[in-house]
Amino acid sequence: MFEPIAPGPRIGHNVGAGAQDEKQAELKMPKSLRILIWLAVAVLGAFALATIALHRGEQINAMWLVVAAFCTYALGYRFYSKFIAAKVLALDPQRATPAERLDNGRDFVPTNKWVVFGHHFAAIAGPGPLVGPVLAAQFGYLPGTLWILAGAVLGGCVQDFVILLFSVRRDGKSLTEMAREEVGRLGGVVAYVAIISIIVILLGVAALIVVNALKNSPWGAFTIAMTIPIALFMGLYLRRLRPGKVLETSVLGFILVMLAIWGGQWASQTPQVAGWFTLTAPTLALLIIIYGFAASALPVWLLLAPRDYLSTFVKLGTIALLALGIIALHPTLHMPPLTRFIDGSGPVFAGNIFPFAFITIACGAISGFHSLISSGTTPKLIRRETETRMVGYGAMMAESMVAIMAMIAACVLQPGTYFAINSPAGIVGQAPETAAATISSWGFPITAAEMHSLAQAVGEQTLYNRTGGAPAFAVGMAHIFSNSLGGQAVMAIWYHFAIMFEALFILTVLDAGTRVGRFMVQDALAHVWKPLGRTSWYPSILATSALIVGAWGYFLWQGVKDPLGGINSLWPLFGISNQLLATVALCVATTIIVKMGKAPYAAVTLTPLLWLVAVTFTASWHKMFDPNPRIGFLAHARQLAMVPATAANSRLIFNDRLDAFVTGVLIFMVALILIESAFLWLSVLSGRKQAGVKETPFVPSGFATEEQG
Amino acid sequence: MNSWNSEFQQLTSRLKSCLSVFRAVLREIFDESAYARFLARNRLSASRAAYGEFLQEHEVAKVRRPRCC
Numbered sequence: 085m086f087e088p089i090a091p092g093p094r095i096g097h098n099v100g101a102g103a104q105d106e107k108q109a110e111l112k113m114p115k116s117l118r119i120l121i122w123l124a125v126a127v128l129g130a131f132a133l134a135t136i137a138l139h140r141g142e143q144i145n146a147m148w149l150v151v152a153a154f155c156t157y158a159l160g161y162r163f164y165s166k167f168i169a170a171k172v173l174a175l176d177p178q179r180a181t182p183a184e185r186l187d188n189g190r191d192f193v194p195t196n197k198w199v200v201f202g203h204h205f206a207a208i209a210g211p212g213p214l215v216g217p218v219l220a221a222q223f224g225y226l227p228g229t230l231w232i233l234a235g236a237v238l239g240g241c242v243q244d245f246v247i248l249l250f251s252v253r254r255d256g257k258s259l260t261e262m263a264r265e266e267v268g269r270l271g272g273v274v275a276y277v278a279i280i281s282i283i284v285i286l287l288g289v290a291a292l293i294v295v296n297a298l299k300n301s302p303w304g305a306f307t308i309a310m311t312i313p314i315a316l317f318m319g320l321y322l323r324r325l326r327p328g329k330v331l332e333t334s335v336l337g338f339i340l341v342m343l344a345i346w347g348g349q350w351a352s353q354t355p356q357v358a359g360w361f362t363l364t365a366p367t368l369a370l371l372i373i374i375y376g377f378a379a380s381a382l383p384v385w386l387l388l389a390p391r392d393y394l395s396t397f398v399k400l401g402t403i404a405l406l407a408l409g410i411i412a413l414h415p416t417l418h419m420p421p422l423t424r425f426i427d428g429s430g431p432v433f434a435g436n437i438f439p440f441a442f443i444t445i446a447c448g449a450i451s452g453f454h455s456l457i458s459s460g461t462t463p464k465l466i467r468r469e470t471e472t473r474m475v476g477y478g479a480m481m482a483e484s485m486v487a488i489m490a491m492i493a494a495c496v497l498q499p500g501t502y503f504a505i506n507s508p509a510g511i512v513g514q515a516p517e518t519a520a521a522t523i524s525s526w527g528f529p530i531t532a533a534e535m536h537s538l539a540q541a542v543g544e545q546t547l548y549n550r551t552g553g554a555p556a557f558a559v560g561m562a563h564i565f566s567n568s569l570g571g572q573a574v575m576a577i578w579y580h581f582a583i584m585f586e587a588l589f590i591l592t593v594l595d596a597g598t599r600v601g602r603f604m605v606q607d608a609l610a611h612v613w614k615p616l617g618r619t620s621w622y623p624s625i626l627a628t629s630a631l632i633v634g635a636w637g638y639f640l641w642q643g644v645k646d647p648l649g650g651i652n653s654l655w656p657l658f659g660i661s662n663q664l665l666a667t668v669a670l671c672v673a674t675t676i677i678v679k680m681g682k683a684p685y686a687a688v689t690l691t692p693l694l695w696l697v698a699v700t701f702t703a704s705w706h707k708m709f710d711p712n713p714r715i716g717f718l719a720h721a722r723q724l725a726m727v728p729a730t731a732a733n734s735r736l737i738f739n740d741r742l743d744a745f746v747t748g749v750l751i752f753m754v755a756l757i758l759i760e761s762a763f764l765w766l767s768v769l770s771g772r773k774q775a776g777v778k779e780t781p782f783v784p785s786g787f788a789t790e791e792q793g
Numbered sequence: 794m795n796s797w798n799s800e801f802q803q804l805t806s807r808l809k810s811c812l813s814v815f816r817a818v819l820r821e822i823f824d825e826s827a828y829a830r831f832l833a834r835n836r837l838s839a840s841r842a843a844y845g846e847f848l849q850e851h852e853v854a855k856v857r858r859p860r861c862c
Contacts, residue, residue: 190855195821202818210861284860327844330823384856385848391822392860400822453861461858589860596860603857619853672835 122162129155137226139421146492147414149229153488157481160237165245165477172677172685173249174471180785182255183466192256194467194787196412198473204462205479206282206396208244208454209403211554211590212447212662213487215293218553218560219655220444221494221502222432228380228491235442235449239692243666244331245476246673246689247455251463252472253779259459263672265778267761274757275668276604281750282453282661283601284632288639289658290590290597292650295368295640296552297583302361303352303543305368307580308587309361310344311391312375318390334397337390341398341588345580352543369644372594373637380598380629388595395592402585406489409564419495419502424527431507431650432551434714439703443659448487448694452665454480468787475764493555493560500530501538501547505556508649509549519548543576551649555588558582601632602777645732653717653743656707660747663700664754667693671761678765679777686765697758704751708744717744827851 132152135144169175186192195203195415220228251257257265260279264272298304318337351357363371379387387640428436433444447453458476466472494502503523504512512519523530539547542562547555562578570578603619605628610617616624643650670693677686691725710716713723721740767773820826828839830845837843 189830190827190850193830196814196817198814199826206822207858212861303799323844323848324841327841328839328847329830330824330825330828331819334823388854389848392855396822447861453859455862456859458823461854482845498825592810593860596856596858599856600859742808 087702104493122159125155125158128511128739129159136229136421140270143416143418145414146410146417149225149417149488149492150410153233153485156233156237157485160241161477161481165241165473168242168245168477168688169470170523171625172682172688173246175473176782177468178784178788179469180783180787181252181463181466181469182780183464184785184787185780185783186255186464192464195465197467197471200462200465200467200471200475201479202272204457205482206400207461208447208451208479209399209483209486210447210593211290211586212451212453213483213659214490214557214586215553215655216445216448216659217491218296218494218557219432219506219651220441221419221491222423222425222506223437223441224420224422224429225417225491225495227437228445229488231441231445232449232484232487232491235445235692236480237486239666239695240448240450240454240484241477242688243450243452243460243481243673244454244480245473246465246677247669248458248476249469249472250517250673250676251459252469255461255780257302258326259455259669262459262676263668263757265619267672267675267757267764270760271668271757272673275665275672276608276751277753278452278661278668278750279456280601280604281746282658282665283604284635285639285654285658285661286453287376287509287594287597287601287632287636288643289600289651289654290593291369291372291636291640292643292654293552293554293592294372294587295365295644296550296649296651297554297558297587298363298368298397299365299550300546301352301583302358302360302545303348303576304583304587305361305363306351306357307341307344307348307584308591310347311341311394311584311588311591312387314340314344315387315391315394318394319386322390323385330393333390333394337394338397340400341394341584342581345577345584348497349543349576366641369471369622369637369640371606372591373633373640376593376594376637377629377633380602380633381625384599388479388592388599391588391592391595395589397629398585399589402582403486403489403628406493406561406564407485409561409568410489410492412568413564415492415496415564416568417492417495418498420499423499428712431451431503431511433655434712435656435703435706439699439706440656442699443656443663443703445487446492446659446662446666447777448484450663450666450696452662452667452669454483455665456670467547468785490557492556493564496563497556497560498530499528500524501535501559502556503528504530504535505547505550505559506553507549508551508647508652510647510649512549514549516546541572541575544579549649553651554583554586558586563739594603598629598632598636602628602721605631642742645735648714652714653707653740655704657743657747660700660703660707661750663696664750667696667700667754668757670696671707671757675761675764676777678768679775681775683765683769700754701751705749707747717741717747728771788792824851 129152132148132155135148136152183192183194187194217228250262254262260272260275263275298308315335318333322333353363425439428434500523504519512522516535520530520532520535535547539545542559558579561582562575565578566572566575606617606624615621618624639654643654670689673689674686674693677689706715707717709718711719711759713720717740723735724737768775831847832839832843
C-alpha cells in the first residue's frame with residue numbers, strides 16, 4: 085500500500101510555476117491563436133534561415149543567427165521533444181523518481197525543475213561550445229551554424245533527454261552501468277574505454293588551448309597564475325572564516341580576479357615582472373602538467389572546489405553578458421557564409437566540410453560527454469519524470485545557443501584577422517609580413533600593421549599563430565564588449581577578461597577531469613588488487629594521478645611540439661572520441677527503445693546514431709589513411725620519414741603513428757558495440773529474444789497526488 | 794484603478810517568484826543548499842566544524858562529478 089511521501093522542507097522545492105500552471109496558461113489561449121503563433125514562429129525561423137543560407141556577397145547582421153536559433157529551438161522543443169516525451173518515452177507523471185523514492189537529502193533530493201535545469205546547464209557548459217564553432221568558422225558561418233541548430237534539435241538534445249530519462253528509470257545509473265545491463269558486458273567495457281579515452285584526449289587538447297592562449301603573453305600568464313592563490317585563499321576563507329558562504333566567497337574571488345586582470349596590465353608593462361611571466365609554449369606546458377598533478381593530489385576543499393565555484397560564477401556571468409552584448413550591439417558578420425576552405429585546404433585544420441565540420445563542433449550540437457552528466461548527478465535530483473524534458477532537452481538548447489554566440493564572436497572579426505590569429509606558423513610563415521601576405525593571397529586582406537595595432541589594442545605583443553580558438557574568441561568577445569561598454573580604451577581589459585574566463589574554466593576541467601579519470605582507473609585497478617582501489621591510500625593516489633596526468637600530458641607535449649600547431653591533429657581526435665561516446669550513448673538509448681517495444685519510434689535515436697557513425701567512421705578513416713599529410717596521420721609520418729632522421733623527427737613520426745593507433749582502437753571498440761547492439765535489436769524484433777528492460781518497478785509518485793489534490 | 798493595482802501586484806509577485814527561483818538555482822549550483830540540507834539532516838547548526846564535516850561527506854560526490862568539455 086502506497087503512502088504519500090511527505091516531502092519536507094527542501095531548498096528550491098516548491099518555487100516557481102509548475103507544469104500545471106504551464107498547461108493552464110496554454111489552455112487559456114484559444115487554439116486558433118496558438119496555431120497562428122506557432123505558424124508565425126515557423127515562418128520567421130524559415131525566413132531567418134533563408135537569409136543566413138542564401139545571402140551571397142553581402143554581409144548579414146548577427147541577429148539573423150539569433151532569430152533563426154530561437155525559432156528552431158522553440159519549434160524543436162514545442163513539437164519534437166513533446167512527441168518524444170509522449171510517444172517514445174511515454175513520460176509518466178504518476179511514476180515516482182529515484183529522487184523521491186530514495187530521498188536521503190544527500191545524493192537523492194527532489195528538486196525544483198528550474199533549479200535542476202540551472203545545475204545541469206552549469207555542468208554541461210564547458211569550453212567546447214566556445215572553441216569548436218570558432219575553429220569551424222574557417223568554412224564560413226553557414227556550415228557550422230546549420231550543424232549547431234540541426235545537430236542540437238535532432239541529436240544532442242534528444243541524446244541528453246533520453247539518457248536522462250533512462251537513468252531516472254534506473255535509479256540514476258551511469259551510462260556504463262546501463263550499457264552493461266541493457267546491451268551486454270562488451271557494451272560496458274566499450275563505454276568505459278571510450279570515457280577514459282575522451283577524458284585523456286580532452287584534457288590534453290584543453291591544456292593545449294590554454295598554452296596557445298598564454299604563450300608569450302605576460303598579462304594573460306600573470307592573471308591565470310594569480311587565480312591559483314586566489315582559489316587557495318577562497319578555500320581557506322570558506323573553510324575557516326565564513327563556512328558555507330559559497331556565493332559570498334565566489335563574489336569575493338571574482339573581485340580578486342578582476343584585480344588580477346588589472347594587475348596583469350601592470351605586470352606586462354613592468355619589464356622585470358613581464359620577463360618572469362613571458363613564457364614559451366614548452367615551459368607553460370610543463371607548468372600545467374605539474375599543476376595538474378599537484379591539483380589532483382591536494383584536498384578538494386583547498387583548490388578544486390573553490391576554483392570550480394569561481395569558474396562557474398564567471399562562466400554563467402560571462403555567458404549572460406555575451407548574450408546581452410550581442411543583442412545590444414547586433415554586430416555585422418564579416419566572415420562570408422562559405423569560404424574557399426570548404427575544399428579541405430583550411431589553415432586552421434585540414435579536411436572537408438564532411439566530416440570535419442561535424443566533429444569540430446561537438447559540444448553545441450551533440451556531445452557524448454553530456455551523457456555522463458545526464459546519467460550522473462542530474463537524474464538523482466529530478467522530482468517528476470515529466471521534468472526530464474525541460475532539463476535534458478532544454479539545457480542542451482541553452483548550450484547550443486552558447487555555441488551560436490561563439491560562432492558570432494568569431495565571425496564579427498575581419499576574416500583576415502581571424503586567419504592570422506588561427507593559422508599556425510607552419511602554414512602562413514613566422515614573420516608578420518609573410519603571414520599577412522599569405523593570408524591576403526587567399527582573398528582575406530590583412531596587413532602586418534593592422535595586426536600590430538590590434539595586438540597593441542588588446543595588450544599583446546603579437547596575435548599571430550595563436551591557434552586553438554580561444555584567442556580568436558577572446559578578440560571577438562572583446563570587440564563586442566568594448567563596442568557595447570567602455571569603447572576601444574578598455575578593449576585590452578575585455579580581451580584578457582575573455583582569456584581569463586576561458587583559461588579559468590579549462591583549468592577547472594583539468595582539475596576535475598584528472599580526478600574523475602583517476603577514480604575510474606582506481607575502480608578498475610581494484611579488480612586486480614584491492615588496495616589500489618582505495619581512494620584514500622596515498623601510493624595509489626600518486627600512481628593513478630601520475631598515470632592520468634602522464635597520459636594527457638603526453639598529448640599536450642605532442643601538441644606543443646607539433647609544427648602545425650597541434651590543434652590540427654588533436655582537436656579532430658578529441659571530436660572523434662567525443663562523438664564516439666555519443667555513438668555509444670545513442671546505441672544504449674536505441675537498444676532500450678527497441679526493448680521497450682517501441683521499435684517503430686527508434687528512428688529518433690537511430691537517425692542521429694547513423695549520422696554519427698557516418699561522420700566518425702569517415703573522419704577516422706581520413707585521419708588514419710588520407711594520403712594528404714595535413715590530414716592523414718600515417719601519410720604525415722611517411723612524409724617525415726623521407727627527410728633525414730633526427731631525434732625530433734622520430735618523435736613526430738611516433739606521435740603520428742600513436743594518434744593513428746588511438747583512432748583505430750576507438751573505432752574498433754565502437755564498431756563492436758554497434759554490432760552487438762544491432763544483433764540485439766534483430767533478436768528482439770524477430771522474437772528470438774524476449775523484449776524487456778531493466779527498469780526499476782513502478783511506484784506511484786506522492787508529488788502527483790499532491791498536485792491532483 | 795483596482796484592476797491596475799491587481800495587475801501590478803500580480804507582476805510583483807511573479808517577479809518575486811522569478812527571483813526566488815534564481816536564488817535557489819544559485820544556491821544549488823554553489824552547494825549552499827546541499828550544506829543547508831546537511832545541517833537539517835544531522836540537526837546541526839552552522840559552524841566551522843559542521844562545515845568541515847559537510848566538506849568531508851560532500852568530497853566523494855564532488856570529485857566524481859565530471860565537468861563537461
